[in-house]
Amino acid sequence: MTRETGPALSVTDLETAFATDRGSAHAVRGISFSVQPGETLGLVGESGSGKSVTALSILRLLPPNGRIVGGAIAIAGLDLLSLSQKAMRRIRGQRIGMVFQDSMTSLNPVLTVGRQITEALEAHRRMTHGDARRRAAELLEEVGVPEPARRLSQYPHQLSGGLRQRVAVAVALAPGPEVLLADEPTTALDVTIQAQLLELLKREQESREMAVVLITHDLGVVAGMADRVAVMYAGRIVEHAATRRLFTVPRHPYTLGLLDAVPRLDGPLRQRLAAIPGAPPPISEVPSGCPFHPRCPFAFERCEADEPELKETAERHAAACWAEVREPV
Amino acid sequence: MKVKSLSAVPPAPLASLDAVSVEFRVSARDWRGGGARLRALDAVTFDIHNGETLALVGESGSGKTTAGRTLIRLYRPQSGRVIFDGRDVTSAAGADLRRHRRRIQMVFQDPYASLNPRMKVEDIVAEPLRSYGVGTRRERRERVHELLDLVGLPADAAGRFPHAFSGGQRQRIGVARALALGPDLLIADEPVSALDVSIQAQIVNLLKDLQDRLGLTLLFIAHDLAVVRNIAHRVAVMYLGQIVELAARDALFEQPLHPYTQSLLSAVPIPNPDLERTRERVVLAGEVPSPISPPNGCRFHTRCPFAMADCRAVEPQLRPQPDGRLVACHLVNPLANEQNGGGPR
Numbered sequence: 001m002t003r004e005t006g007p008a009l010s011v012t013d014l015e016t017a018f019a020t021d022r023g024s025a026h027a028v029r030g031i032s033f034s035v036q037p038g039e040t041l042g043l044v045g046e047s048g049s050g051k052s053v054t055a056l057s058i059l060r061l062l063p064p065n066g067r068i069v070g071g072a073i074a075i076a077g078l079d080l081l082s083l084s085q086k087a088m089r090r091i092r093g094q095r096i097g098m099v100f101q102d103s104m105t106s107l108n109p110v111l112t113v114g115r116q117i118t119e120a121l122e123a124h125r126r127m128t129h130g131d132a133r134r135r136a137a138e139l140l141e142e143v144g145v146p147e148p149a150r151r152l153s154q155y156p157h158q159l160s161g162g163l164r165q166r167v168a169v170a171v172a173l174a175p176g177p178e179v180l181l182a183d184e185p186t187t188a189l190d191v192t193i194q195a196q197l198l199e200l201l202k203r204e205q206e207s208r209e210m211a212v213v214l215i216t217h218d219l220g221v222v223a224g225m226a227d228r229v230a231v232m233y234a235g236r237i238v239e240h241a242a243t244r245r246l247f248t249v250p251r252h253p254y255t256l257g258l259l260d261a262v263p264r265l266d267g268p269l270r271q272r273l274a275a276i277p278g279a280p281p282p283i284s285e286v287p288s289g290c291p292f293h294p295r296c297p298f299a300f301e302r303c304e305a306d307e308p309e310l311k312e313t314a315e316r317h318a319a320a321c322w323a324e325v326r327e328p329v
Numbered sequence: 330m331k332v333k334s335l336s337a338v339p340p341a342p343l344a345s346l347d348a349v350s351v352e353f354r355v356s357a358r359d360w361r362g363g364g365a366r367l368r369a370l371d372a373v374t375f376d377i378h379n380g381e382t383l384a385l386v387g388e389s390g391s392g393k394t395t396a397g398r399t400l401i402r403l404y405r406p407q408s409g410r411v412i413f414d415g416r417d418v419t420s421a422a423g424a425d426l427r428r429h430r431r432r433i434q435m436v437f438q439d440p441y442a443s444l445n446p447r448m449k450v451e452d453i454v455a456e457p458l459r460s461y462g463v464g465t466r467r468e469r470r471e472r473v474h475e476l477l478d479l480v481g482l483p484a485d486a487a488g489r490f491p492h493a494f495s496g497g498q499r500q501r502i503g504v505a506r507a508l509a510l511g512p513d514l515l516i517a518d519e520p521v522s523a524l525d526v527s528i529q530a531q532i533v534n535l536l537k538d539l540q541d542r543l544g545l546t547l548l549f550i551a552h553d554l555a556v557v558r559n560i561a562h563r564v565a566v567m568y569l570g571q572i573v574e575l576a577a578r579d580a581l582f583e584q585p586l587h588p589y590t591q592s593l594l595s596a597v598p599i600p601n602p603d604l605e606r607t608r609e610r611v612v613l614a615g616e617v618p619s620p621i622s623p624p625n626g627c628r629f630h631t632r633c634p635f636a637m638a639d640c641r642a643v644e645p646q647l648r649p650q651p652d653g654r655l656v657a658c659h660l661v662n663p664l665a666n667e668q669n670g671g672g673p674r
Contacts, residue, residue: 193616219526223605261526280527
């Protein structure tokens with residue numbers, strides 16, 4: 001998985017803040033990660049964890065009240081934060097592809113499917129219109145859209161949710177990006193369609209050697225797709241490890257709690273699910289110290305006062321926790 | 330078609346749909362008063378017994394929500410009967426219908442959209458009481474406090490507005506409102522699918538506790554099979570307006586018989602990397618066909634990995650199996666046997 005060439009995407013100490021009525025609120029509070037070509041990083045978290053804001057920060061597509069206030073983002077060594085808006089527009093799409101949860105809003109409703117793909121090809125690949133149209137049909141075929149020639153002249157609303165999401169993948173892949181950001185790409189889909197789309201993403205990633213950041217709340221999806229997982233809580237990465245390690249020897253109480261809370265199809269049935277008490281904090285009300293301490297069964301005094309740093313506890317396994325967590329209780 | 334209950338000496342069910350079909354007009358009336366129709370439920374039959382949780386599962390367009398809404402008679406079926414507590418309420422109207430609805434209450438999916446942001450929590454929870462003219466103002470207020478306590482909310486929640494609460498707490502408010510009239514049946518339509526994982530477990534546990542304490546009967550409508558496994562006693566799997574398999578929980582999850590149930594279960598991602606990457610999958614081809622013109626024969630045959638000639642031609646009937654479950658599939662109930670044995674409906 002790892003290669004000499006260095007990461008396709010690297011994020012270092014990223015901080016993103018939003019201006020609100022009650023002052024500035026940090027949605028992302030100093031996170032770092034990198035993704036190698038051909039590798040999938042799963043970014044897992046609940047609402048308000050900062051996972052989507054991270055994606056929007058990488059794309060520099062934050063809403064007007066949001067701002068990157070610290071850190072660095074680079075694509076294959078190229079610093080994105082120093083680029084002009086115009087230069088950034090070329091990077092988006094061409095070098096970073098994106099797939100969002102809701103393809104009804106990410107696709108343009110008044111352009112045909114064909115136009116949206118050829119636009120990406122003509123803008124980023126400088127193809128002639130005829131070549132772009134042929135290539136668009138090939139791409140639709142590749143992402144499993146039946147009758148691609150006919151679909152080219154259809155509009156997004158004429159397609160089912162599953163097909164629309166395949167088209168969104170085709171649009172993202174058209175310019176041949178090195179990095180794909182997929183933010184809850186299957187959350188709006190039925191489970192049998194989700195299985196199809198995940199298979200498609202995996203296949204495309206392997207054949208294209210793309211670096212993929214898969215943002216999801218679904219631990220099952222991550223288990224099947226990611227090489228490494230970063231768990232986010234209240235704007236921080238609280239645990240980061242290879243997927244298998246994270247699921248077999250989780251170190252952070254939040255990760256433990258999540259794995260315990262999720263209802264499962266495998267394993268014995270319990271009378272009660274192990275819920276985590278309370279709720280994830282809104283970004284304007286992040287607790288002092290370790291942001292998870294009010295919900296943590298292992299919290300002690302220090303957790304209320306000092307925020308723990310993400311520290312390596314084993315080889316390539318890091319957690320941000322003061323307690324020596326061994327076993328779930 | 331009358332379906333036998335799963336237990337040997339069946340007590341009268343609390344609620345039943347008996348061969349219920351519900352259609353919606355989906356295009357403008359043409360000059361003959363016709364137009365395209367969508368059959369959202371096609372001869373659906375199930376019983377809900379006192380104190381149990383029956384889950385309806387299926388993907389979008391399967392009819393699970395329509396089934397729930399027909400039970401509470403938001404829809405009036407084109408054919409079949411809706412029975413509640415021994416009474417036929419299929420065409421109940423006026424005061425009769427109001428009496429019926431009082432005994433069934435609903436919890437909705439979106440705890441943000443289902444609470445009026447301009448109403449205080451106590452008014453939200455008291456609204457069903459007010460609507461049915463139950464108690465004095467003061468009695469209603471007391472009842473609200475009781476209910477808030479029952480669902481695990483602090484007493485001071487009463488005077489606040491919904492925006493002050495997280496998604497999980499809002500869903501508790503929705504549950505408190507649904508319990509206000511002391512219903513016999515609670516219909517929960519995707520009650521946890523809009524919630525964070527760590528909160529889902531809280532609401533699932535709450536519903537289970539309430540069932541134990543109040544003897545509630547629950548119709549749990551959901552697409553998430555892992556959640557269903559953790560709450561249901563029996564499960565009905567729906568596809569394109571029909572029930573394809575109805576079984577006790579363990580039977581269904583340990584040994585699904587209908588190919589659609591099998592593929593649904595195998596499509597659910599499991600949070601265990603070793604298992605998730607090695608298990609055998611039945612990945613279905615294609616998508617759910619349009620319910621306006623469903624396939625002939627078995628409605629699932631266009632996506633079924635095991636489809637045979639019979640499946641394209643003959644619609645399979647829901648038949649009881651040795652373990653008491655019901656399955657509608659020609660593989661499970663070969664047509665040859667059916668022509669001698671089981672009678673047509």
